[in-house]
Amino acid sequence: MIHIVGVHGVGAFAPGPAAATAHRIATAWKAALNASEHLPWPPAQVDLDIAYFAHLLQPPDKRREGERQRPREDDPDVAELVGEFLELLAPDPALVKGSWAPREAAAKLAELFGWNEDASLAFLRVFFPDVAAYMRDEGDFVPRGEVLDKVGSDLAGADIVIAHSLGSVVAYEALWHHRTDLPLLITIGSPLAMPMIFPHLTPEPVEGKGAKPPGVRRWVNIADHGDVVASPPGGISERFKGVDLDVEDDIDAPFFHDEVQYLQSRSLGRALADWNTGPTAAPQ
Numbered sequence: 001m002i003h004i005v006g007v008h009g010v011g012a013f014a015p016g017p018a019a020a021t022a023h024r025i026a027t028a029w030k031a032a033l034n035a036s037e038h039l040p041w042p043p044a045q046v047d048l049d050i051a052y053f054a055h056l057l058q059p060p061d062k063r064r065e066g067e068r069q070r071p072r073e074d075d076p077d078v079a080e081l082v083g084e085f086l087e088l089l090a091p092d093p094a095l096v097k098g099s100w101a102p103r104e105a106a107a108k109l110a111e112l113f114g115w116n117e118d119a120s121l122a123f124l125r126v127f128f129p130d131v132a133a134y135m136r137d138e139g140d141f142v143p144r145g146e147v148l149d150k151v152g153s154d155l156a157g158a159d160i161v162i163a164h165s166l167g168s169v170v171a172y173e174a175l176w177h178h179r180t181d182l183p184l185l186i187t188i189g190s191p192l193a194m195p196m197i198f199p200h201l202t203p204e205p206v207e208g209k210g211a212k213p214p215g216v217r218r219w220v221n222i223a224d225h226g227d228v229v230a231s232p233p234g235g236i237s238e239r240f241k242g243v244d245l246d247v248e249d250d251i252d253a254p255f256f257h258d259e260v261q262y263l264q265s266r267s268l269g270r271a272l273a274d275w276n277t278g279p280t281a282a283p284q
Contacts, residue, residue: 002041003049005158007151008191009041009165012128013054022052024210029162032260038269053147053153053170057133077132078102081247083122087283088231089113102128122266123257127229131191133142135200144173152178160184160275162268165229169193173202175213184275185213188262193235204240207264212242220245220271222262229257 008031014021016021034043042264080161084095084103090112100108106121136142152174155161163171168190175182191197192210201210212219221237223230225248237246251261262268 001047001160002045003157004046004160004162005051005155006048007051007155007161007163007167008054009167009173009257010130012052012221013058018052019054021055022050025052026050029259029263030082032263036264036269038264038266039246040269040273049154051151051171053151053165053167054130056143056147057130057152059123059141061115062176062264075129075132077136078128081128081132085128085194086196103200103217114193124205130184131197133196134166134170137195137200148174152180155180155182155252156180160186160272162186162188162263163190164188164262165191165257169197169201172210172213175216176203179215180213181215182213183217184271186221186268186271187217188268189223189227189230189257190221191231193227194229194231198235209241210240212240216242218244218275220247220268220274222247222249222265222271224249224251226250227257247271 004068005024008025012025014020014024025185029050030043030048031045033039033046033048039046053241073194077100079101080104081095082102083099083249086100086108087093089109090096096108098141104122105124105179106115109115109120110117114155134144134147137144147170155174156185161171161184163185168187168191171185172192174180175185192201197209198205219242221243223233223236223246233248237243247267251265251267260273
């Protein structure tokens, strides 16, 4: 039996018991992998669990109430991150410099790139509040340590970790924090190299470089060409030492940051096939 642990991305919080939500996400991930023509093993040989942490990003009183905290449009932490995101994407960063509320930023993205404004707003309102909550290092509610303890415990004993979106940041830090032995780490749609995240990682980058966690035998990163969260292009291999394979692929996702399409991609299938045998070439 091959034991895979998935680490989910943003927007995963749901009312109700955390264990039930983790089971629901694991079921969806299993279904996606089982439906993939690139899965290198019979589905019956794969055991998949989810390291669920989204509930820990909610203040304790909101966890008890079973509802997601709705961030204010003027939340300064979120606005600062959104502004840095716009600077990363804009052809002229001077045009978008400063902090941006999600609604204003969605309109600017529509203006600059022709993005659907409603879809952009939905993405900004989910992605950046979760990132801001996790990265926060001061104030009354700083959940990072609790998240790392929970996820670090969940990753122990895994053969393979697949970490999506914000989950790749959490997995990276948890693997460093706990020095977990792991044959294969696969990051998908990862924002680890984003300028608003990279400098704030723990351990702190040394001379502008992060590094593969010491217990990880092999690290494969997969980024869709159209996934703006996996920015800048090629950033993982440029900013981190020890990345064994950094693949840019076209996963043809209907939504640019969709974990299902990543899970069913040829690149992920090849990475899984190599987990105990060594490297292979990136897809052409």
